[in-house]
Amino acid sequence: MANIKDVAKAAGVSTSTVSRTINNSPSISLATKERIFSVMRELNYSPNMIAKSLTNNKSYTVTLIVDVEDEKSYQNPFFYEIMHGIERHVYRKEYSLIVANLSSTQKNQSVIEWLIKGKRTDGVILPASILSSAMIEILRKYNIPFVAIGEPVGLKESVSWVDVDNKKGTENAMYYLFEKGYRNIGFLGLNKTQLFSRKRLEGYKSALSDEQHEIDNDFIRECMNTKKEGYQHMIDLLQRDHRPDAIICADSHIAFGAIKACGELHLRIPEDMGIISYDNSQLAEISDPEITTVYVDVFELGLQSAKQLFELIEDPQKIDQGLLISTSIKVRETA
Amino acid sequence: MANIKDVAKAAGVSTSTVSRTINNSPSISLATKERIFSVMRELNYSPNMIAKSLTNNKSYTVTLIVDVEDEKSYQNPFFYEIMHGIERHVYRKEYSLIVANLSSTQKNQSVIEWLIKGKRTDGVILPASILSSAMIEILRKYNIPFVAIGEPVGLKESVSWVDVDNKKGTENAMYYLFEKGYRNIGFLGLNKTQLFSRKRLEGYKSALSDEQHEIDNDFIRECMNTKKEGYQHMIDLLQRDHRPDAIICADSHIAFGAIKACGELHLRIPEDMGIISYDNSQLAEISDPEITTVYVDVFELGLQSAKQLFELIEDPQKIDQGLLISTSIKVRETA
DNA sequence: GGTGATAACGCAACCGATTGCATAAACATA
DNA sequence: TATGTTTATGCAATCGGTTGCGTTATCACC
Numbered sequence A, B: 001m002a003n004i005k006d007v008a009k010a011a012g013v014s015t016s017t018v019s020r021t022i023n024n025s026p027s028i029s030l031a032t033k034e035r036i037f038s039v040m041r042e043l044n045y046s047p048n049m050i051a052k053s054l055t056n057n058k059s060y061t062v063t064l065i066v067d068v069e070d071e072k073s074y075q076n077p078f079f080y081e082i083m084h085g086i087e088r089h090v091y092r093k094e095y096s097l098i099v100a101n102l103s104s105t106q107k108n109q110s111v112i113e114w115l116i117k118g119k120r121t122d123g124v125i126l127p128a129s130i131l132s133s134a135m136i137e138i139l140r141k142y143n144i145p146f147v148a149i150g151e152p153v154g155l156k157e158s159v160s161w162v163d164v165d166n167k168k169g170t171e172n173a174m175y176y177l178f179e180k181g182y183r184n185i186g187f188l189g190l191n192k193t194q195l196f197s198r199k200r201l202e203g204y205k206s207a208l209s210d211e212q213h214e215i216d217n218d219f220i221r222e223c224m225n226t227k228k229e230g231y232q233h234m235i236d237l238l239q240r241d242h243r244p245d246a247i248i249c250a251d252s253h254i255a256f257g258a259i260k261a262c263g264e265l266h267l268r269i270p271e272d273m274g275i276i277s278y279d280n281s282q283l284a285e286i287s288d289p290e291i292t293t294v295y296v297d298v299f300e301l302g303l304q305s306a307k308q309l310f311e312l313i314e315d316p317q318k319i320d321q322g323l324l325i326s327t328s329i330k331v332r333e334t335a
Numbered sequence C: 001g002g003t004g005a006t007a008a009c010g011c012a013a014c015c016g017a018t019t020g021c022a023t024a025a026a027c028a029t030a
Numbered sequence D: 001t002a003t004g005t006t007t008a009t010g011c012a013a014t015c016g017g018t019t020g021c022g023t024t025a026t027c028a029c030c
Helices: A004-011 A015-022 A030-043 A049-056 A076-092 A110-117 A133-141 A166-179 A195-210 A227-238 A252-264 A281-286 A298-314 B004-011 B015-022 B030-042 B049-056 B076-092 B110-117 B133-141 B166-179 B195-210 B227-238 B252-264 B281-286 B298-314
Strands: A061-067 A096-102 A123-127 A146-149 A160-164 A185-188 A246-249 A274-278 A292-295 A322-325 A328-330 B061-067 B096-102 B123-127 B146-149 B160-164 B185-188 B246-249 B274-278 B292-295 B322-325 B328-330
Touching: A004 A015, A004 A030, A015 A030, A049 B049, A061 A076, A061 A110, A061 A298, A076 A096, A076 A298, A076 B076, A076 B096, A096 A110, A096 B076, A110 A133, A123 A298, A146 A298, A160 A166, A160 A298, A166 A195, A166 A246, A166 A274, A166 A292, A166 A328, A185 A195, A185 A227, A227 A246, A227 A252, A246 A252, A252 A274, A252 A281, A281 B281, A298 A322, B004 B015, B004 B030, B015 B030, B061 B076, B061 B110, B061 B298, B076 B096, B076 B298, B096 B110, B110 B133, B123 B298, B146 B298, B160 B166, B160 B298, B166 B195, B166 B246, B166 B274, B166 B292, B166 B328, B185 B195, B185 B227, B227 B246, B227 B252, B246 B252, B252 B274, B252 B281, B298 B322
Parallel strands: A061 A096, A061 A123, A123 A146, A146 A160, A160 A322, A185 A246, A246 A274, A274 A292, B061 B096, B061 B123, B123 B146, B146 B160, B160 B322, B185 B246, B246 B274, B274 B292
Antiparallel strands: A096 B096, A292 A328, B292 B328
16 A cells, blocks of 8 residues: 555655645645645555554544443443444544443453553543542553543542433423323432432432422332332332322333333323333333333433543643533333 | 663663564573563553554554444344454454444445554454445455454355354244244244344244244244334234244344233233244343343354454465354243 | 745654664584 | 584664754845
């Protein structure tokens, strides 16, 4: 394949001149630029990015870390779409995207350090679950910009991140349910360990306050993100005297369990029981009835994380900041 | 960060010597090798892969293409797992993995050509859906090894590929159903456009022949991979005089529809109706009852595709070949 | 016509590795 | 002792770009 020397020779100029026309230097006359461009086309030339990397000390590559622990959990279908969002922006910048997985439980930084030390990456996007202080230390030490997917919690220093606006999303779901006439709304979701569940619960509570409803703690259930727990808690809730007439599930698996419970107790959905969960389109649409959800534009989430990363790459002075992606209600059949 | 010169200086040798010890040349004395290694540790040195790439004319990177059209279809959760399988082998080889998406409908080769021309990739793994003849032409032209995920169909030349053994998988599912006592087994699946469905149908038919059953064409329904079509075809099948007592669904979405149909007609699963579909663990496990499936080790599929790719990279004489990944039956509740 | 400014380009060093060839020392052999 | 081998290492070119600095030609102006 043709290299810069071939182009220079064919155009009767030095490689410097070719390089400058590629990089659009003003000190090359228009005539020579055009001649060089036409030679480049003839020879089917494209610059060797490896060589470019060596001189410019940039890899033209960013890395997406995925958490293998999440792989089998609820996040799975999300991450795929996030990746596409990231890709879109990365390729727009003429960078390429490396993926690598790490385990949040094993606290293993080796892959990322290996990539950095080999000068293979200019920036990193990684789930907050992976962002241990040891990880931050490494990234800072080598001066590699990074952005977290998900709001990190309990960190001393500030970092860049993007997350779904879980609180507002749930508030909006509540307002939607109120408007539909539901009055006694419950909440099923884990809230101790998972930040996003906590935020969703916050939104649930703040919407109740806003609407002058009092918070009934019996309506709030800590519940793992599984069909089984969703089912059990729902059965339990429905056997009480004072039942909810609608429920917000922090996850679609929970909603599946809740729907099953309603079926067994012959409650009609959405007439007797409204249900809203968070979006996992595949599950929401295959459910019967289909689940009304808080829709999260995860593609946008990925895109924004990449944008933030490039801001840091292009301007090292840029200060770290968080960004919340807003949600909408995707009306299906359960509310 | 320390480079090879720093190491050479600190160890009192030339960069050649350092390079040779890194690459384990036999012509360096053990004593100097040890000294150099200890200096490397002291200085926290690792070789700059970019520079290595430039001299060795290898990018130490392979690319995984994903088909954005498939993104929203059944393959989605598969690809994620395939990616992990690929990753495992790629990082074992001390390569890194680039991902890029292409659309099978738009027939757009630009990203891949851009990566190749920029010398950013040494090999490509791509879904058969992307493997148009134009794509092959490009890959051959630049002499880039590639492996298809899925058996390509209608190509003139031979290429390397890995695929699930769909035929044998379905045969095994049939034998399993026979053993369970089912005698009238139907098949729901699309078989015109999708090779994997055709193969599954082949397996269905060959198992019937093997067991001396005759093929009842009314029991074979062309059916898109959706819950809706699965439901309709199942209702239709169940309203006939001669009903099946078990059914094989080429996809889990179909199975969801079939289960719904059984519920409405008050058929007990698995007593009155056995159901086996192909694996999508998330859907299979959230279904009620949980779906018995033909399990596909997609991680292994990815791993094997990467292995094949590296065989081609390491030995350009290596001839292209296909590889089938065998399946197993994952017994859950529907059969 | 001499001087200075400006425009357009080339020279050569450099980025961090690899490698063919040369070389020096140590050792063996005649 | 002179010569041939072997072992261990260094020199310098090379991969394909980039860039500071120098050079040449052209033109304006006095």
